[in-house]
Amino acid sequence: MTDRNGALAIVSNRAPYQLKERFGRLSCERNVGGLVSVLDEMMCQAGGTWIAWGEGWGSCNEVGIPPEAPAYSLRPVPLTDQEVNHYYHGFSNRVLWPLSHYFLDRCHFRAEYWSAYQAVNEKFAQAFMEGPSDHDPVWIHDFHLTLLPGLLRKERRNLSIGFFWHIPFPASPVFRVLPWREEVLRGLLGSDLIGFHLPLHAEHFLRCVQDVLNAPVDREGGTIRYEGRVIQVGAFPVGIDFWKWNKLAANPVITEKAWELRRELGVEQIILGVDRLDYTKGIHERLLAFERFLEKYPQFHGRVCMIQIAVPSRVRVDEYKSLRREIDEAIGRITGRFSGRKWVPLRYLYRGSPIEELVTYYLAADLALITPLRDGMNLVAKEYVASRVKQDGGLILSEFTGAAGTLTDAIIVNPYDIEGLADAIHFALSMPDTEKRRRMERLRQAVKERDVYWWCRSFLESLGRISEERQ
Ligand code: ADQ
Secondary structure, three states: OOOOOOEEEEEEOOOOEEEEEEOOEEEEEEOOOHHHHHHHHHHHHHOOEEEEEOOOOOOOOOEEEOOOOOOEEEEEEOOOHHHHHHHHHHHHHHHHHHHHOOOHHHOOOOHHHHHHHHHHHHHHHHHHHOOOOOEEEEEEEOHHHOOHHHHHHHHOOOOOEEEEOOOOOOOHHHHOOOOOHHHHHHHHOOOOEEEEOOHHHHHHHHHHHHHHHOOOEEOOOOEEEEOOEEEEEEEOOOOOOHHHHHHHHHOHHHHHHHHHHHHHHOOOEEEEEEEEOOHHHOHHHHHHHHHHHHHHOHHHOOOEEEEEEEEOOOOOOHHHHHHHHHHHHHHHHHHHHHOOOOOOOEEEEEOOOOHHHHHHHHHHOOEEEEOOOOEOOOHHHHHHHHHOOOOOOEEEEEOOEHHHHOOOOOEEEOOOOHHHHHHHHHHHHOOOHHHHHHHHHHHHHHHHHOOHHHHHHHHHHHHHHHHHHHO
């Protein structure tokens, strides 16, 4: 996928594999999860190196992947507990994450977080520099590693560096609140290409560079002149492996399980929410809207059931502990208020599920309620659409997700508007089948056309073109 002669290096916070000890022997276990597994497949074909935080890797400093027939090397970066606390739980999850999602009151601008973030980015740079010298291009992922492009550029002037920012990039007045805004922007500008999900996020970034660094920016062309180089900024909306989800959803065993689930619940229509348990995902607001829907439209009592699946996430961070309590309380209140002798309006699963189980839920649902308060893209929306092989089912989608940029045939809502969301649920559940089908056909087309392979190809090809032009 790249035109350069060297091997590709990927750098990310999380590794695609976990090292596990079983019966006294170490084994490598693949992390399931959309994007990482696709990048892993790409690396298995292309070869190269993947550098990532090596949680639990002990003294192991390189392993061939896949272990049974190595195609590329995984180089773990070991971090101390203190570094994990301050760089990952601290600066990444309590500064950049809330800031980028516009939750300023949840930001904790602590100097010790910043120091650890700098030190860990340096550790990643060192891990890269200690690897084979022919690794070029390098593709760095996400907000955990914003200083890395600058650190690598200092060492290797001609290295081709791509950076992808997976979450929203906030508007300039919000980003400028960050005490270390200048350092973060300078770090990112070590890249040749910086990708975002949406043109809007790219525009915000360009504006920030102009406001904070006063660097010459071409907003139309998406370029920045910085330290004698030209940096390209663009939108590359990430997709999913459409055919993988489509194939699973057509599997008769999974289809049967979906029917079984419907029979067990015994209602006419199922509403589904699937998220990491995160305050950005709007789960509490969604529950309030469902409660309002039940108050306002009693004719649906006994006829609908909402299933909310939440994967435990960042469980050591205080904000996530209180969010969990808030959601538990709302669920207790709604089920207590509305349940009848035979009908329970709400089911809650607090756990991760294997992909087959997720598809079962996607298939069993009549309506997906995907209402983050802010989200870079939201892959769940795309996975649900790819699983609707019969071209049926409804989708309510927050206007503040990147996915709303392409999934325009969804019912688009403002997730903060509880009354509006309750009415949207009513509208979606009452929609004629022909209308649902018309919308789902177009949604599926959109997800199929720009899948994750398109995303990888278009990003790496753009990076390759930029490097060629520079030479
Ligand atoms: P996330 O915030 O993690 O990703 P999302 O894009 O929705 O959000 O991806 C969640 C992933 O977790 C999906 O692939 C989904 O299948 C999986 N998942 C959800 N519930 C699960 C469960 N119960 N069990 C197992 N797996 C489950 C960040 C950004 C997003 C951006 C992605 C990719 O915040 O905006 O879309 O990166 O760039």
